[in-house]
Amino acid sequence: EETLVVYTSQPNADAQQTVDAFMAAHPDIKVDWVRDGTTKIMAKLRAEFAAGNPKPDVLLIADIVTMEGLKREGRLAPVEGLELEAYDPALYDAEHNYFSTKLITTGIVYNTNSDIKPTSWKDLAKPELKGLVAMPSPLTSGAATIHMEALTQNDALGWDYYEALAANDVKPQGGNGGTFKAVAGGEKMAGAVVDFLPIREKAKGSPVEFVFPEEGVSAVTEPVAMLSTANNPEAAKKFVAFLLSEEGQKLAADQGYLPAHPGVDAPAGFPSRDNIKLMAFDAGEALETAEQDKMKFIEIFGE
Amino acid sequence: MPFGTSAVWRKAPEALTLWVIVLAVALVAGWPLLRLASEAVFTDGAFDISPVQRALESRSTWRATVHSLETSFFGMVFAVLLGGLFAFLVALTDVRLKLPLVFCFMLPMMIPPQVTALSWIQVFGPSSALLNTLGIAPPPGSTNPVYSVQGIILLLGIQHAPLAFLLLRAAFRQIPRELIEAARMAGAGAGRIAAQIIVPLLTPSLVAAAGLTFVSALGNFGIPAMLGIPESYYVLPTLIYRRLTSFGPSIISDVAILAILVGVIGLAAVLLQNYIKSRIESRLMSKPGAPLFIPLKGLRPIVEAALWLIIVMILVLPLSALVATALVPAYGVGLTSTTASLENFQEVLFRQSATLRAFMNSGGLALVSAVALGLIAIPLGFFMVWQKNRIARIAAHLSEMPYALPGVVLSIAMILVFLQPLPVLGISLYGTMGIILVAYLARFLALAIKPVIAGYEQLDPKLDEAARIVGASFFDRLFRIAAPLLGPVAAAGGILVFMTALNELTVSALLWSAGNETLGVLVFNLDDGGYTVLSSALAVITVLVIFAIMLGAQALNGILPRGVLPWTDDQPTPHGR
Amino acid sequence: MDLTIHEGEFLCVLGPSGCGKTTLLRLIAGLERVDDGDIRIDDEIVSSAVSHITPEERNVGMVFQSYALWPHMSAKENAEFPLKVARKSADEREAVVRQAMDAVQLTPMANRRPSELSGGQQQRVALARCLTQAPSIVLMDEPLANLDMHLREEMLREFSRFHKTTGSTIMYITHDQAEAMSIADRIAVLLDGKLQQLCRPEELYNRPVNESVARFIGAGAVLKAAAMSAETVAFGEDVIPVTPNQSLSIGDAAVIVIRPEDVTLGTGPFTGRVSEVTYLGGRFRVQIEITHETKQVELTAYSAERIKDGAQVAFDIGRVWAIRS
């Protein structure tokens, strides 16, 4: 029996489902998995690098910027022979080092008690919402970093937009969970947040609404990659292939995420895949500018 | 008389014990920290001071340092005041219902800090079920008042007050009443007695309590993360966390540098403690005396009411908020008779197999850590205080560092050291429960030995001398004099370790692996994944389990030695009546 | 127990170990509450089953048997504390403390902590603390137990001086009977939890009220004997004179108290065997074994010269004290 070690930032239940489904498809492979936030998983992995003995074969984390960084350090190994035809080339690395598995978009959430219902990113900078907007900090959340990069790469928004938000008394609220809680709890009326939280919780009765703003959304794509130090590259490849297969993509949809595969139906509560407009995003550029953008962010929001 | 020949053999057990303990401490606490520190100054094997310079030049580093100092300091002051007040009333006066009172007072410490923070947020936010029912909820959109420096200080204080309480209660009990009576006879009023007699007499324990609560607050992540980050108020642990999010290859060295900064602050605190202790002689002289006892008379109902009000504030309110959240189907839904259900409990208890496993794992880890550390504390204190052994002293000081560091940092240090198979033994702890255990041993060492050392410091060393005179060997003195005298304190420390380890999150977060998940990790992961209601349900279950354990231990009280259970009431009897 | 101390009196309390002397002082100080009965100071009830005035309001000073020094304060600070409490000016404190430290001969060690002092020095700090407080009632629990003879005498002289100048009432526990006799106005004897006798030292020594007190106070033999007349008791085949005692009449069973001073060695109608000789410094204590009422009993006498153990000695007995038993 082979053992495959997976480090993932998927929520627990999702990770368990994914692993169970994979093991059902490959009964000869036993999967050991570790789940934690992307930051912690990366800290753990970094420590393992430093100690010279990284454990995982496969990495399944939130964003491609991190993957890009690892790729440049030579920590990843390309996986060949996958069926990638259906996928948007923007969703995987040209050298086949990492592959997006789903789309977790960052849009706008608002409390149903709110007087105004924002439909555009710019609405968050309106005076009616002064002091009432929450957003995750890129210093805490990987998704928020991508979001910042996407918005600042966008000509229509750019840093001016962040300046306007800062002027509107927006204070970055930790991670997505914190932002969502602030809005759902009524402390804030609106905020930028990843899609699945409000969509799921709304279904259970939480007083929130999620909108895909007209400028488009940023997305983290939960890329999967095999490490160059993988002990079990064969199984790793099978795992990657499984996630990108239709079966794997259906699983993501069942879990309540937008699948990366355009041919797989979006889960309930999401608009159809075609109606979701993604903002353009360049991971390589993001990797280069991320550090200094964070500094800029700090300057603007005065941490 | 055959002195000379046997001397070496007679001393062997003593020397052996000392070295075993010192080496154990060095292995679990010293080595990882050293390894971590080396990461700060070595980049790819080459000595490189530039990351240190960068970190020290960064303004955010200094701002976070100042924030850390202020929250830890005031958190400590608050914890010592609150814990000291309870300790005084419970140890020396005739307030009734001491058992439930202490029980309830200890509970906040058993609740993971992030859960505490969460529940306080829920209590005071605009959507607070409680405040809404009372009609005094702040309007939607107003900032939650607990998101503030004061909020952080308040919660750090409440979270750690039980630590101060336990240390000080034992100390209050040891004050011979005649020292207080002498002051009363001189006409001194209560205030003066408190300030000029009791406080100095309590010095070792007060300093230990202050040190422990300060270091706890310094290393606390959950509270400043939940309450500070939304307000962009960073302390060192949260700054470290933020650095972790930079993902780049420099994380480890950045983190190591900040960790060293925390370590330096912790060390400064230790040195300051030593300085204060050396200035104030508070060793009681050994003529035994009956303990002090203060009847409250007419004040008793008022005092009792005030105590219970505090309990309501620090325990019932946040806990009920937590329960309320656990009962609703989704976060933000109001708790009404129609929305309330036990669905979340069923989900975590019966549908998620990890829950049961996590309880077993955490329980086992906590138990082993508590017992092991309780056992180490007694000889370590013996060597350090009664034998005035320098090496033991260094080991004891070293043991405080891992407690001051943020858990993430400690676990990184653990990975750095224990990833590779152990030399000689050839087994690898990484990816097993073993590494979590080692990390727990390192982390909670301070919690276990501080109370014991403070206990030793209040006792007259003549008690040991008298035993040496009658020819008692090292083990005789350790087991028959030191252990019974310090046993209750050590056990109390061990129970603290157990309770804290059961809920521990930040250390195990990086160290767990599939099948080895701990309770704290489970609670955090649920919350982090957006399942706040499930995580609340699990937190409620955890509190209930702890409650049950405490009750179970209470049932065994009859067969346990006196004073072992920290919450039990061994009320001093008024003598001569 | 009913015990009245007069204002300005120096009262010693004598009693065997564990008889409740310390407890008595604690009751008077207000450190313990009474279950029954009452304690008055200046005719005011300070303790009773229902009311209780706290120690700090009583202006009572106490030297504890265990000293109760505050380990965190230097000798001087310990002594200064009552003055600080009384809000005395720094100058005044300085003067009073200096005087007290001089009185107990601790000025050179004024800045040491109690743990750096010898046992006797610690006890002297406790004394100094009591002196500075200068309370109207002073309770002392074996304040000189750890001091050498000369220091003891000086301290006693200091207490006398203090007693006279301040007019304070002193209640003093000691195990040294000679000390008690020498300093006390009156002595209270506590036995079996009861006050047995309260009177002037000479009366206590010469006329103990009952057998237990007679045995407890002073040395010597306490023997059963029958009263032969109002002024004689049977002793062996002889009679010996007794101090006239109202309560004693002919034929009464009595106990006689033969103090060492009542026995004169060398000549006399009686003879006995020396069973033990102990040097006491300057004189010897001689135990003489005789037969009295068919039992072997021992008398005690003092002798200036050493007498050989086992020797037969002649002796006479002076006028002794007899109590109806």
Place this chain on the structure above:
Amino acid sequence: MDLTIHEGEFLCVLGPSGCGKTTLLRLIAGLERVDDGDIRIDDEIVSSAVSHITPEERNVGMVFQSYALWPHMSAKENAEFPLKVARKSADEREAVVRQAMDAVQLTPMANRRPSELSGGQQQRVALARCLTQAPSIVLMDEPLANLDMHLREEMLREFSRFHKTTGSTIMYITHDQAEAMSIADRIAVLLDGKLQQLCRPEELYNRPVNESVARFIGAGAVLKAAAMSAETVAFGEDVIPVTPNQSLSIGDAAVIVIRPEDVTLGTGPFTGRVSEVTYLGGRFRVQIEITHETKQVELTAYSAERIKDGAQVAFDIGRVWAIRS
């Protein structure tokens, strides 16, 4: 200081408070290390600047001045501990402890904790603990300070018995000189950190080696006087006989030691004014003021009768002790 204790000897250490008696015991017990010099037991060096045998290996027993009882053990358990340490069987322990508790008369309180005992009872627990240990060398630091006279005597008798039956060497600190004289084989006098004299009690009392010892031991006056012959010294306008002393020759400056026993009141060539009379129980101490070498000095005498303060008395002085000064 050079001090040799013979095996099986009962040695008392006398010295003023704070002179280092406790420290001496602690050095012998091995609780303090020596800076210089050495300590030998049975000719083996146990302490020196370079080597140090630990207290637990010395088989030395000690009664601490502050008792050092273990608060978590009952009185009985405190006493039993040395036997447990010596791995005695339960039966044997039981028997020995019972005997020791009986000896100190604490059997009824055997199960109390030290904090529930009176001061004297605590001290007796400390004694019992030392008795059960039965070490070959026993160090006692004022073991009877808190006990009443009778208990003290019984304890002394118990020590004597213990001393005789076990043949152990005892070193005993006390402030009570009569106690020291009565029990000690030899007495060591420690003054100003030096061993001044080490000899048998009678010799110490009668022939102190120097002025300081003379002042410290016993009561009485120590006066300067010129030697008139080998057997007389000038006293006022008269001469008084002195005990022959080798070291003294005519014309030497000397100090004379006039013990109260040397002064006979009533008749004699000298007169003085009674300045103070103190009752001691059975006898009075009388202070007589006289002029000696142009200074007012005080002599001490004992009297069986009370003498009026301020009266003029005639007195004689017996053969006194003179030391070359």
